[in-house]
Amino acid sequence: MNNYYFTFGTNPDFPYQKGYVIIKADSWDEAFEKWDTRFGNKARVGRNSDVINCAFFYDEANFDFNYVSPNYPSEICHEIIE
Numbered sequence: 001m002n003n004y005y006f007t008f009g010t011n012p013d014f015p016y017q018k019g020y021v022i023i024k025a026d027s028w029d030e031a032f033e034k035w036d037t038r039f040g041n042k043a044r045v046g047r048n049s050d051v052i053n054c055a056f057f058y059d060e061a062n063f064d065f066n067y068v069s070p071n072y073p074s075e076i077c078h079e080i081i082e
Helices: 028-042 065-071
Strands: 002-007 020-025 056-059 077-081
Touching: 002 028, 020 028, 028 077
Parallel strands: 020 077
Antiparallel strands: 002 020, 002 056
């Protein structure tokens, strides 16, 4: 399994404000499916939308803890979805 990171800004419509969620999955498709299952109505922006309701999302190779943490020291991992 790989880690996929879904990050949040300060928008009150996000499932969380600041920080990130880790989703453990074998593919992006599986990660998005787990995202939708976990967050239900808050998973997407707009009805039947392709827009994920988070700031950004990254795979393990592209998520840089050094970029996130120093700029936003209060950012934390809110949960791990397996």
